[in-house]
Amino acid sequence: MDTTQAMAGHKKRRAGKSAAARRARRYWAVSLAAGAVIVLLTYFPILFVVSNSLKTGRSIFTSGVFALFTQFHYGNYVTAWNGVDRQLLNTAIVAAAAIAIGVTAAALGAYAFSQLKFRGKSLLFMAYLALLMIPWTLTLIPLFLVVQRFGFFNTWWALILPYAAGAQPLLMIIFRGFFEQIPAELLQSARVDGCSERQVLRRVVVPLTRPILLTGSVLMTINIWGDYLWPTIVIQNPQRTTISAGIAEFVNSFGLNLNSGGAVFAALVVASLPMLLLVALTMRYFVSGVTEGALKL
Amino acid sequence: MGDGQPRQPAEVQVAGTRAGPYGPALAYSEGVDELASTLRRLPGRIRSGRLALTTLLLPSMLLIGVFSYYPAVRSLIGGFYQWNGFSPPTYVGLAQFNAYFQSPTFAPEVRNLAILVGGTILITVVAQFSAAEVVSHMPRRLGNIAKYVLIAPIVLPPIVLIEVWAYLLLPNTGLIDRLAGALGLAQPTWLSSPHLALVSILLIGFPWISNLGFLIFLGGLQNLSKEILEASRVDGAGALRRVFTIDAPMLFPQFRIVVVLSGIYAVQNFIPILLLTNGGPGTATFVPGLDMYQSAFQNNQYGYGMAIGTLLFLLMLAFTVVVMRALRPRTG
Numbered sequence: 001m002d003t004t005q006a007m008a009g010h011k012k013r014r015a016g017k018s019a020a021a022r023r024a025r026r027y028w029a030v031s032l033a034a035g036a037v038i039v040l041l042t043y044f045p046i047l048f049v050v051s052n053s054l055k056t057g058r059s060i061f062t063s064g065v066f067a068l069f070t071q072f073h074y075g076n077y078v079t080a081w082n083g084v085d086r087q088l089l090n091t092a093i094v095a096a097a098a099i100a101i102g103v104t105a106a107a108l109g110a111y112a113f114s115q116l117k118f119r120g121k122s123l124l125f126m127a128y129l130a131l132l133m134i135p136w137t138l139t140l141i142p143l144f145l146v147v148q149r150f151g152f153f154n155t156w157w158a159l160i161l162p163y164a165a166g167a168q169p170l171l172m173i174i175f176r177g178f179f180e181q182i183p184a185e186l187l188q189s190a191r192v193d194g195c196s197e198r199q200v201l202r203r204v205v206v207p208l209t210r211p212i213l214l215t216g217s218v219l220m221t222i223n224i225w226g227d228y229l230w231p232t233i234v235i236q237n238p239q240r241t242t243i244s245a246g247i248a249e250f251v252n253s254f255g256l257n258l259n260s261g262g263a264v265f266a267a268l269v270v271a272s273l274p275m276l277l278l279v280a281l282t283m284r285y286f287v288s289g290v291t292e293g294a295l296k297l
Numbered sequence: 298m299g300d301g302q303p304r305q306p307a308e309v310q311v312a313g314t315r316a317g318p319y320g321p322a323l324a325y326s327e328g329v330d331e332l333a334s335t336l337r338r339l340p341g342r343i344r345s346g347r348l349a350l351t352t353l354l355l356p357s358m359l360l361i362g363v364f365s366y367y368p369a370v371r372s373l374i375g376g377f378y379q380w381n382g383f384s385p386p387t388y389v390g391l392a393q394f395n396a397y398f399q400s401p402t403f404a405p406e407v408r409n410l411a412i413l414v415g416g417t418i419l420i421t422v423v424a425q426f427s428a429a430e431v432v433s434h435m436p437r438r439l440g441n442i443a444k445y446v447l448i449a450p451i452v453l454p455p456i457v458l459i460e461v462w463a464y465l466l467l468p469n470t471g472l473i474d475r476l477a478g479a480l481g482l483a484q485p486t487w488l489s490s491p492h493l494a495l496v497s498i499l500l501i502g503f504p505w506i507s508n509l510g511f512l513i514f515l516g517g518l519q520n521l522s523k524e525i526l527e528a529s530r531v532d533g534a535g536a537l538r539r540v541f542t543i544d545a546p547m548l549f550p551q552f553r554i555v556v557v558l559s560g561i562y563a564v565q566n567f568i569p570i571l572l573l574t575n576g577g578p579g580t581a582t583f584v585p586g587l588d589m590y591q592s593a594f595q596n597n598q599y600g601y602g603m604a605i606g607t608l609l610f611l612l613m614l615a616f617t618v619v620v621m622r623a624l625r626p627r628t629g
Contacts, residue, residue, distance in 0.1 A: 027536060031434035035443050038428050041504040042447060045461050048472065105356035112353040124354070131361060133617070134369050137565045137586055138610040141593045141602050142368035142375060165364030168357050197349045226454040229568055233594060244456040248572065251460055268457045275452040283445050286452075287512060 046272075053077070053269050057261035073262055080250070080266035086239055087246030088270070094159045094242055095224045099217045102164030102171060107213060109168075110175030111205055115187060125176070131169040140233075147234055158234035159242065163224050171216045178212040179205070215285040218278060222286075225275055247271045376604035381597045393604040397588075405580040406588060409495055410564065413584065416499045417563035418556055424505040425555065426548075429514035430540060444515060450507040459569050462501040463488075488574055494581040501569050510555035517551040518544060553624040560620065561613050585609055 051068040052060050053076055112118070113125055143162055152158040182205065190200050206213070228244040235241040238249050250267050279286050376393060380386035397403060432443045465472045468486040477484050487497040521544065529539050545552075567586035570576060576583035576591075585605055593602030 027434045028436055030536075031431050032439070034431040035435055035439075038431060038504060038506060039443065039446055042450060042506055045458075045465070046450065046453075048465075049457075049461055101356075102360070105360055108353045109357035112350055116350060116353070118350055124358075127358075127361070127366075131365055133614065134365065135561065135565055135610055135613050137589065138372050138606045139365060139368035141589070141599055141606060142371035143364060144593070145371070145599070146363065146368060161360070162364050165360035168361045168365070172357065222452050226452075226456070228454070228456045229571075229590075244454045247454070247456050247460070264460070268460060272453050272457050275454065276449065279449060279452045283449075287445070287448065 049265050049268050053080075053262060053265035055262045055265075057263075060261045060265075076262040076266040077270070079263035080270050083250045083253075083263070084243060084246045084267055084270060087241055087243045088274070090156070090240060090246075091225055091242040094156050094163070095221050097156070097160045098163035098167075098224060099220050101160065102167045102220060103213055103216050105164065106168055106171035106175050106216065107206075107209070108201075110172055110179050111201060113172070113176045114179035115182070115184065115205075125172075128169045128172045136166070140229075144233055153234060154236050154240065156240070159224075159231060162230065163220065163227075167216070167220050167223070170219065174216065175209070175212055178209055182208055211285060214282065215288065218282050218286050221278060222275060243271050372603045372606050372610075375600055376607040378600045380600040382599050383597075386600060389600075393601045394608070397601070397605055397608070402580055402583055402588060406583055406585050409580075409582060410584050412495055413499065414560055414563040418559050420499065420505050421508070421510055421559040422552065422555055425508060425510035426514050426545075426552075428504075428506040428511050429518055430544065432515055433518040434536075444512075447506055448508075448512060451509075455568065456572075458502055459572055462497075462569075463573055466497050466500070489578055491578050491581045494574055494578060498569055498573070498582055509558060513551050513555055514548060517548045521547055549624065553620060556624065557617050557620050560616055564609060564613055564616075 047068060051070075054069065054073050055071045055076075056073050059071060113121065147153055147158045147162070150157070152161070187200055187204060190204050191197075195203065224242065226244055227242070228248060231241045231245040232248070235245070238246070241249070247267055251264050254261070254264055375386075377388060377390060378386035379389045379393060428447060432440050432447065434440075435443055466474075466487040468474060468489065469478075469484055471487070473487070474484040485493050487493050525543060525547075526539075529543055565586055567584050567590065570582050570584060570587055571590065574582045576587050586609065589602045589605040589609070592598040592605065
């Protein structure tokens with residue numbers, strides 16, 4: 001090997017590297033500053049809500065614009081909790097039931113689509129992809145009529161079943177993609193060992209696919225937690241509704257009564273905190289699930 | 298992987314596929330009663346060989362059949378029938394579509410929708426692409442943290458965001474007006490001003506980063522080929538030039554998805570309007586989605602509502618097709 005050539009190349013690379021490194025450092029500095037600004041802008045409303053949730057109603061309007069965390073009036077949280085505790089519990093029950101039904105149904109289907117051979121498979125799967133093109137505004141009114149016809153109006157079934165159904169296309173797509181990675185030989189050897197299809201599912205497939213089942217459950221929880229419109233349409237009893245509708249009700253109940261303004265903000269925190277905790281615990285699953293679902297469109 | 302499964306009988310078939318390729322859609326379109334009687338007959342039809350496959354597919358298929366496909370088909374038909382929810386529906390042809398086109402709110406609805414959709418797409422693309430650029434230039438570990446920190450607020454219930462902005466936009470006492478006052482600027486009445494109400498609706502969610510598009514752009518930027526970036530660096534291309542000559546063109550597929558997703562979202566998202574202005578002042582923030590909602594759930598004009606729903610569906614379908622075609626990646 002020609003040493004001079006190698007040395008020249010080395011030198012050149014080093015020079016290029018240091019220039020690149022200098023530029024990279026400059027990019028870093030700029031990107032760090034810009035990143036700090038956008039994080040601050042994104043989180044300012046949240047800080048503002050938390051700060052106001054600890055103020056008495058009057059001082060929310062009289063204290064200065066940037067007077068964050070100047071008062072600590074924890075009583076607001078008691079008021080807020082008493083106002084929406086019932087709805088929080090309702091949401092947890094509805095979400096748990098909808099997940100139990102929706103995730104189970106989608107997992108069974110995804111297993112069939114990914115591991116079994118049958119006629120019309122790809123066409124049937126198209127039925128799920130096609131659903132991605134059907135907007136909820138199209139189905140909103142007839143869905144209400146279906147719910148009424150079944151006698152579900154004002155019951156939790158009116159929430160549980162449509163939520164479970166609405167999640168099917170996304171769940172089916174992300175589950176199938178994951179289930180396809182299970183080697184067929186593994187399932188085959190389980191069958192040879194005398195497992196029935198049900199045992200194969202329970203003892204082999206479910207343990208292997210737990211992460212994606214968890215991802216699906218998290219996505220469903222976030223959707224159900226955040227849905228405002230549907231519960232206001234099908235649930236009349238404010239004691240039976242879910243948290244987003246409950247929050248709106250709670251906020252409206254104060255109207256222009258400024259003295260209780262702090263409790264309104266506390267209620268917003270109470271409604272948000274469980275979701276932030278859930279996502280903090282399952283962030284990796286959540287991000288991968290969300291992007292995968294979107295990119296499959 | 299298909300060959301290794303001799304134990305899977307090839308003739309296994311689902312009980313519901315007979316109606317054709319879109320079995321559920323066709324089978325369930327005939328109505329809930331029809332569906333119920335089909336269900337009663339179903340167990341007799343299932344032969345033992347099909348049992349496993351049927352039990353696997355049936356729960357999910359039933360769910361989407363009853364709660365997705367049936368309502369969708371019903372909605373497409375319902376627009377042609379006048380129905381108040383009590384007396385039997387009467388077939389009126391295109392009359393309800395015509396009535397909608399000629400209603401006094403149609404023109405403002407279209408105008409507002411166009412502004413909201415255009416504004417939302419612009420805001421979303423610019424904010425989320427810029428944020429993704431910033432994060433992709435950070436040192437790797439910090440960038441990873443920044444990604445999670447910036448996306449986390451996506452899980453906040455939308456109602457929380459709406460209520461917060463309702464407060465931020467309060468005239469005089471709201472945060473924005475007090476900031477403006479402190480800076481000696483005008484303090485508009487935002488949501489109750491006919492000219493600013495629509496802008497206020499668009500403002501909700503500023504800085505609009507914590508959403509899917511941010512993750513989509515960031516994923517695209519992080520997957521850009523290192524060689525191309527290296528080449529541009531050697532060529533001495535600055536950061537800004539790189540953004541416009543390399544990043545943006547290479548991320549064409551991502552732009553396409555984000556434009557479609559945010560456009561569809563904007564067409565449907567009448568909930569902030571429902572809660573904050575109810576379409577007002579006057580018709581300043583009235584949109585087709587809200588018209589649909591009010592027609593059905595406040596005025597009992599279910600047929601008319603479904604007609605508007607059908608039009609919105611067609612609009613979104615056309616929008617998706619046009620964007621997918623127009624923003625096809627250019628090769629060469």
